[in-house]
Amino acid sequence: MARIQSKRNSTKKEVIIEKASRLFREKGFGAASMRDLAEHVGVEAASLYNHIQSKAEILQTICFKVANEFMTNLEAVEASQQPTLKKMEAIIRLHIRMMLDQYEFVYIADHEWRHLPEPYLSNFLNQRRNYRKRLGDLLEDGITKGEVKPIDTYTAVLVILSAISGIDSWQRSRKSTTAEALETNMVKYLIEGLKK
Amino acid sequence: MARIQSKRNSTKKEVIIEKASRLFREKGFGAASMRDLAEHVGVEAASLYNHIQSKAEILQTICFKVANEFMTNLEAVEASQQPTLKKMEAIIRLHIRMMLDQYEFVYIADHEWRHLPEPYLSNFLNQRRNYRKRLGDLLEDGITKGEVKPIDTYTAVLVILSAISGIDSWQRSRKSTTAEALETNMVKYLIEGLKK
DNA sequence: ATTTCCTGCTAACAGTCGTTAGCATTCTCT
DNA sequence: AGAGAATGCTAACGACTGTTAGCAGGAAAT
Numbered sequence: 001m002a003r004i005q006s007k008r009n010s011t012k013k014e015v016i017i018e019k020a021s022r023l024f025r026e027k028g029f030g031a032a033s034m035r036d037l038a039e040h041v042g043v044e045a046a047s048l049y050n051h052i053q054s055k056a057e058i059l060q061t062i063c064f065k066v067a068n069e070f071m072t073n074l075e076a077v078e079a080s081q082q083p084t085l086k087k088m089e090a091i092i093r094l095h096i097r098m099m100l101d102q103y104e105f106v107y108i109a110d111h112e113w114r115h116l117p118e119p120y121l122s123n124f125l126n127q128r129r130n131y132r133k134r135l136g137d138l139l140e141d142g143i144t145k146g147e148v149k150p151i152d153t154y155t156a157v158l159v160i161l162s163a164i165s166g167i168d169s170w171q172r173s174r175k176s177t178t179a180e181a182l183e184t185n186m187v188k189y190l191i192e193g194l195k196k
Numbered sequence: 197m198a199r200i201q202s203k204r205n206s207t208k209k210e211v212i213i214e215k216a217s218r219l220f221r222e223k224g225f226g227a228a229s230m231r232d233l234a235e236h237v238g239v240e241a242a243s244l245y246n247h248i249q250s251k252a253e254i255l256q257t258i259c260f261k262v263a264n265e266f267m268t269n270l271e272a273v274e275a276s277q278q279p280t281l282k283k284m285e286a287i288i289r290l291h292i293r294m295m296l297d298q299y300e301f302v303y304i305a306d307h308e309w310r311h312l313p314e315p316y317l318s319n320f321l322n323q324r325r326n327y328r329k330r331l332g333d334l335l336e337d338g339i340t341k342g343e344v345k346p347i348d349t350y351t352a353v354l355v356i357l358s359a360i361s362g363i364d365s366w367q368r369s370r371k372s373t374t375a376e377a378l379e380t381n382m383v384k385y386l387i388e389g390l391k392k
Numbered sequence: 393a394t395t396t397c398c399t400g401c402t403a404a405c406a407g408t409c410g411t412t413a414g415c416a417t418t419c420t421c422t
Numbered sequence: 423a424g425a426g427a428a429t430g431c432t433a434a435c436g437a438c439t440g441t442t443a444g445c446a447g448g449a450a451a452t
Contacts, residue, residue, distance in 0.1 A: 012429085026310075027226075027310075028224055028225075028226050028310070028311070029224075029226075029227075030223075030224050030225075030226035030227035031225075031226035031311065033408075033409065033410085034409080034410060034411085035408085035409085035410095043429095043430075043431095044430075044431060044432080045410085045411090046411080046412080046413095046430085046431075046432080046433095047429070047430050047431070049410095049411070049412080050428075050429050050430075051429085054410080054411080055410065055411090111307065114222075114223075114224070115224070115227065129369075151381070151384070151385065152373070152377070152381040154371075154372075154373050154381075155373070155378060155381035155382055155385060156385060158359070158362050158363070158365065158366060158382075159355075159359040159362065159382060159385050159386070161362065162358050162359045162360075162361060162362020162363075162365075163354070163355040163358045163359045163362075164358075165358060165362070166354050166355070166357065166358020166359075166361070167354070167358075169354065169358075170354060173325075175350075176350075177348070177350050177351070181348070182351060185347070185348040185350075185351035186351055186354075186355060188347070189347065189351060189352060189355050189389045190355070190389075192388075192389050193385045193386075193388050193389050208399090229438075229439065229440085230439080230440060230441085231438085231439085231440095239399095239400075239401095240400075240401060240402080241440085241441090242400085242401075242402080242403095242441080242442080242443095243399070243400050243401070245440095245441070245442080246398075246399050246400075247399085250440080250441080251440065251441090
């Protein structure tokens with residue numbers, strides 16, 4: 001019987017999750033069915049349950065994988081010794097790159113988290129809130145040190161993160177602008193607003 | 197039989213659409229059921245069909261209502277005689293205000309449009325592309341006239357619109373920042389990046 | 393007062409949902 | 423070669439989906 005696991009560097013579960021991420025983004029978590037997913041994986045729906053526990057587990061895996069990756073990066077940047085603006089730039093660039101080459105995963109963590117079942121939902125939202133808070137603190141610190149223009153940090157964090165998540169609409173319609181140009185221009189616009 | 201239409205200034209259809217907008221935002225279009233909606237309206241599911249044609253029709257109504265409102269405003273601004281930066285500010289402020297007091301509708305047009313059936317989907321996406329194109333042209337014009345800093349207009353439009361749609365996450369958690377402060381700060385950040 | 397329209401109801405349709413049970417096949421390891 | 427684990431299959435479950443048919447009661451118009 002046609003087994004899964006075509007690529008050698010990934011378990012069957014990872015294959016399922018990867019295919020699911022594509023599907024969840026295209027149709028939304030609620031509208032994507034397990035039979036849909038199974039077909040993309042090349043297997044019957046029931047067979048998926050040899051590798052995963054539930055549809056919700058897939059969503060959890062994706063959301064927390066992304067959240068952890070961002071959090072790990074944030075901690076590294078916080079611990080680093082560099083000017084605040086450089087720190088912010090590093091974070092912004094990571095967000096943009098994640099949006100560019102882990103698009104499906106990031107998109108789902110950004111837009112489909114509301115379908116997480118409790119207690120994962122609360123957990124996820126707490127992490128999210130904490131992340132934004134620490135980004136705000138980082139900016140606040142930069143203002144205190146005189147490295148950043150005195151602005152409302154809550155608004156700044158909101159603008160920065162939202163702007164990046166809008167790359168979504170660029171992904172959908174690969175037009176003239178290249179990924180590199182987009183990153184450069186976006187960093188320029190967002191950092192410019194923070195300079196004194 | 198308990199009729200709908202409690203408020204005098206709205207038809208039953210409008211009541212349904214208003215309740216639906218709330219539901220669609222909370223659960224997503226796919227996950228929100230007609231029986232769900234009926235319960236919020238205070239009626240049986242089948243009765244809804246005396247006022248609407250289908251679930252999809254509700255989504256269409258909402259999406260195009262929002263799209264038309266933005267497009268009408270853009271045309272008014274384009275026709276007005278004022279500096280480019282003032283035009284942009286007017287547009288940004290309208291977007292923010294719409295996000296503040298027509299939150300449910302705007303959110304759905306922003307996030308649930310992918311569930312539109314054809315040909316409405318293509319139609320909607322065309323309008324959206326056209327809208328952004330014209331915003332970009334407006335900025336381009338400002339650059340030519342020397343009123344706006346020479347930037348990549350595609351990126352600028354992306355950043356501006358995305359940043360505003362991020363107000364969504366502010367709506368969800370009414371915290372310290374007031375709506376007025378948010379508008380002021382956001383306009384400041386976004387316009388600052390356009391000034392020479 | 394009677395007709396007509398509007399809007400509500402219940403019941404049901406055909407289909408899809410996520411998931412489980414039970415069994416067959418194949419892979420891995422001794 | 424044979425045992426056991428891993429992974430596939432088919433069939434089915436109960437619940438839920440959007441929607442329609444047919445009917446009843448109240449509102450508006452004559």
